[in-house]
Amino acid sequence: xxxxxxxxxxxxxxxxxxxxxxxxxxxxxxxxxxxxxxxxxxxxxxxxxxxxxxxxxxxxxxxxxxxxxxxxx
Numbered sequence: 820x821x822x823x824x825x826x827x828x829x830x831x832x833x834x835x836x837x838x839x840x841x842x843x844x845x846x847x848x849x850x851x852x853x854x855x856x857x858x859x860x861x862x863x864x865x866x867x868x869x870x871x872x873x874x875x876x877x878x879x880x881x882x883x884x885x886x887x888x889x890x891x892x
Contacts, residue, residue, distance in 0.1 A: 853886065867892075 839846060845852040852871025856886040857864055860879060868889045880889040
């Protein structure tokens with residue numbers, strides 16, 4: 820029974836993550852609640868960056884950079 824329940828939870832999690840990815844949102848850190856959103860900035864694609872606890876999306880970074888390189892919008 821525990822194994823069946825665990826498999827059902829994994830299936831549900833995968834379904835929800837698939838839905839989030841379908842919106843164009845990329846989960847970058849589940850423990851930190853960190854997500855990136857592709858966006859156009861000055862004619863090039865960058866990531867808008869949001870972390871759980873932040874009131875609004877207020878940061879961005881280059882596609883090849885990470886959280887440490889984010890800059891204020």
